[in-house]
Amino acid sequence: MTRTVFTGATLIDGGSDAAVPDAAVVVEDGVFTYAGPAAARPSVPDERVVDLSGRTVLPGFFDCHVHFLMDSNADFRGKMLTNRPVVNVFERARRMRDTLHAGVTTARDLGGIEAGYRDAVEQGLIDGPRLHVALRLMSHTGGHADFRLPSGFDPSRLLGPFSEIVDNPDEVRAAARRLMAEGADVIKVCATGGVNSPSDQPEDEGLTVEEIAAIADEVRRHRGRPIAAHAQGAQGIKNALRGGVTSIEHGYLIDDEGIDLMLERGAYLVPTLSTFDIDPAAYTPAAYAKKQRLAETAMARLSEAVRRGVKVALGTDSGVGPHGRNLRELAHLVKLGMSPSEAIRAGTVNAAGLLGVEDRLGSISAGKIADFVVCEGDPLADIEVLGDPRAVSLVVQGGAVKKGSLEQFGFAVR
Ligand SMILES: [Zn+2]
Known part of the structure; x- marks a missing residue:
């Protein structure tokens, strides 16, 4: 038929x-x-x-910010240690299917899984959203993507390579080339510290303007790709925008000048508010305290960005939170002052614009x-x-x- x-x-x-x-x-x-x-x-x-x-x-719908590698289930690290690796692969496939069944037909994985998951969906081997993948997050030593714990343990030994640790423009360029060679559809940079990183704060600055501009130039030289910036503190958000990123992920502490820059450059905001109603058990106590500290200011600043007309695309950071409930983010967007139909557009046409696929999806x-x-x-x-x-x-x-x-x-x- x-x-x-x-x-x-x-x-x-x-x-x-x-x-x-x-x-x-x-x-x-x-x-x-x-x-x-x-x-x-x-x-x-x-x-x-x-x-x-x-x-x-x-x-x-689109979810522009997920991590299929992870699951907010507090036991997922333990399971990753004790499962045979192939079982972990099927766990990720299940998270992808749950996401599709929640109504998300296209998703962007901003770090943790390899491009083979995208290809497997394309080839009809597994059911999941059409995928755009970042592969690994780029940050400097001690930055948001440096997940080495005070004990010295490097979680990438458990999770697989998750990060590109880069400390100058040349290293940044080489990392961008590696990621694109391995099939990255989007480059993810850490422009500030974050909630779940052990040695920094959301207000700390990450990659410099010069380093981010080097990525933008490298991407331009290779047919172009969106650059997604993990960015929570006000100064790091501005650094990311001045360096030429396509989207600000989180954006919690954006200031008025940051909003001006977003409007001027047509950048997208991906607020990931679903992370604010996660079970506290999914966070370490230190991370949960950081999150609580941000919550009120984040709602006020993101609402101001919406009021001023910044383009918003839907993203949940699922993985940090549970998978398969992605469209709960729509209600959060409405709390920021969007109408229901604006929130739906954030999850459909706007998101397609961010991913560069609005001509077909x-x-x-x-x-x-x-x-x-x-x-x-x-x-x-x-x-x-x-x-x-x-x-x-x-x-x-x-x-x-x-x-x-x-x-x-x-x-x-x-
Ligand atoms: Zn994330």
């Missing part, structure tokens, strides 16, 4: 603010060929018609790849419905059903 028509649902296409009631979405050979009012749709004989009355159809319109989800209920009236994976009753990726079945809605060949 190559042509399927989904009718009766309310359509939120990602591109426009207004929802279309009683819509039709037509999928042929993995691509949308029509999306709009049901009354205006072209009809051919012998098409399969699926009745989605009472439900909402939305574009497949991120909205439901003729010619785009058929990634979409069906939600029980009305997320524009209550954005929290999308946060519960049970309300996401159908996930379609490239025209293939990945969660649920068309039979559950009943369909007819007409």
Whole structure:
């Protein structure tokens, strides 16, 4: 069957603010060929018609910041030590499937897994979001990606290579070349300290403007790629922007000058607010104290960035938090002052823009790849419905059903 028509649902296409009631979405050979009012749709004989009355159809969502290597489950390090390595690979595959089933059809892994996971999804070997991968985080000695513990233990012995430790522009360039050679779709730099790093604070500065600019130049020389900056403190955020990054990840302590720079340069903000409602047991006591200290200021500063019109893309930092509940982030974005439809756009069209794939993904319109989800209920009236994976009753990726079945809605060949 190559042509399927989904009718009766309310359509939120990602591109426009207004929802279309009683819509039709037509999928042929993995691509949308029509999306709009049901009354205006072209009809051919012998098409399969699926009745989605009472439900909402939305574009497949993006999560621009995940770590499939990790799991907030406090025992995951212990399990990684005692499992055979191949079991750990299947654990990551399960996290990817859970993420897809939550409604996320495209995800960006910002450090920890190799490009083979992306290729395995592409080749249909495992079910998961289409992946963009950073492979490893770049920071200086003692910076956010230097996870060596006071005991001297280097967690990369357990987790696998997770970091590129670089201390001058030449090392930075060489690291960027290594990552691109290994298949990185995005370069992740640490422009400040962080919550989970043992020897620094969120306000500490990370890579210098000169070092970040060297990465931007290196990336430019190789067909371009987004640069994602882990950046929490105000000065590091500005360093990252002046160096030429594409997105500020976290951005908790952004100041007014930082907001000016974001607007001037068209950079994206990925607030990762889901990390603020994680079980304290998932953090070390020191990390939890840092997180608590940031919470109130972060909400105020990120709200100010939203108010001033900074582009926002959805990201959760899942891995630091639990996987498979990614769309709870939408409700956090609404708390920052976004409308439900703006939050949905942060998770669809805006995110596609950040990843550079807006020509084929991120909205439901003729010619785009058929990634979409069906939600029980009305997320524009209550954005929290999308946060519960049970309300996401159908996930379609490239025209293939990945969660649920068309039979559950009943369909007819007409
Ligand atoms: Zn992260």
